[in-house]
Amino acid sequence: MSWPLFLARRLAALVAVLLVASFLVYGLLYLVPGGPMAFLLGNRSGSPEQIAAIRHEYRLDDPFLIRYFGWLGDALRGDFGQSLVYRQDVSDLMSTRLATTGLLVLYATVIIVVAGVGLGVLGALRRGTVDAVISLVNSIFLATPTFVVGVLLVIVFALGLGWFPVFGPGAGLPDRLYHLTLPAIALSLGSAAFLARITRASVGEELRREHVETARSRGFSQSHIVRRHVLRNASIPVVTVTGLTVAGLIAGSVVVENIFALDGLGSLLVRAILQRDFAVVQGVVLVLVTAFVLINLAVDVCYSLIDPRLSPGEAT
């Protein structure tokens, strides 16, 4: 199998997953007790004319599949319908928030990878005091919930020391990054600690492999062995965990967004669910599913680049 074929197959699978997911997202809202009419009317009891008008506006009289394909066709063109609460296009509501959440998740990912892999490798190579201290700090970070970390960061670094703003997303890229620093740290600490554990175990295991003994017997220095024979071999579980973590962060960012008053995708989703704003729920969930699937594709491609045994492009 060659690289183009491999990618084509992966992309086809991706489209299939998205299709199923979109069907579930759209369909599940109709399984909720009361059906869409209850959402739309809320606690009011509408007159027959009102009900008929709503049914017509939302095409509720059409068969389910026709409605679904209509919605899917619009969604493919970037039109997710109108929010019932804001009376705005869902795509407009999502686009600004997507930028905030996307930047936050990206920022947190960088911190998670740099800190997690760095501390994990350090712990694996420096067994003893350094490793013990890192493990202890990791345990503390793993055990502390995000909202506690967030509040502590605000108290110490925003209110106490005044180094960072307390809330808001900022304007312009440098200012936005500055505003997102504390949220990104709050979002990443637990995951970074988790990744550090995985990295430490994986690197430690790889250091005991036979081929590393070969490298030692050939007189390579420790740093050469770590660079050439340990890090790449140990990176499969690290990439797996990073992918899953980042995918989880997109939805998990809601807590941090609330603490730091950031208007992100997570808080939009939670609010939409509470307000039964189901066009928004559908749109946001579809975006989250897409992000999840894309990250998994990226992880698979990484596997193939890291390990030739998993690679489609064999040099034969």
Add this chain to the structure above:
Amino acid sequence: MSNDLLVLDQVRLDIPAGRDWRTLVENVSLTIAPGEAVGLVGESGSGKSMTARSVLRLAPPGARLSGRIEFDGTPVLDLGPRDLRALRTRRIAMIFQDPRAHINPVRSIGDFLTEAMVTHLSVPAREAHARAVRLLADVGIADGERRMRQHPHELSGGLLQRVMIASVLAVEPDLVLADEPTTALDVTTQSEVMAILDDLRRERGMAMLLITHDLELAAATCDRIAVMYAGRILEVQSAETLVQTPRHPYTTGLMVSRPSIDRVAHRLPVIAGRPVAAFEAGAGCAFQPRCTQAGPECLTGRPPLRELAGAHVACVRAEES
């Protein structure tokens, strides 16, 4: 003694096991002259692999290595990290038992072969590549250019072991430590690989310490053979005389328990009992519980290695057998 390439003198290796120490190698003394091939024969757990690793100080972490190991006049156990690396890069090279586990699976064959040349000998990448292709041809791999681009999982075990041999030849060491180089291979490729290793070693005048459990293989390729049991050397003789007149009952047992194509046996004679490691052995001769010749004198103290008609043997009753 002074013209020996490698001298092992009273080498002992203990590894930590909880609060205790476990002895894996005990009182091993052995010499190898330049260009000489010495076989180190014994069952699993006899300490033969650990003896070879001790020469490169590749013992497991936390292990305690004592005695005297001298390579070309340099005491190996006193070397600093830099000198130890220099010894490993240029002077002594090791061939491992299972090439599939001992070659990095995510890097190409070309990487594996040129890595040492480029890193240690500062050979330009292009020249290292050409040299690696020539080395592959030397070990009987004709389509070297293609193999260089392949990865270990695309090669058979026999081919991989040839690659391992080529990588050892690349640095032209004075001594090759071959740790059961053919054990993980098919029987048909075993003799091929062994012949390649032996030919190229002789051509280049390299000495070899061959670790194997196959007495016949050692006799066919080595000048001298040392037989190990429970971390000790029981017998050292030239290969020819060892096969004709084994002095130690254990060596005799090893020789008769081997299947042969021209001798049909309904049931192979075996050495009763199971092999023990050095730390499991009792106070007397470690082989005594399994020995057919054992007498009461075998229970008092480990018999030392002593000279007997040109051979060295560690058995109090060697004259009688």
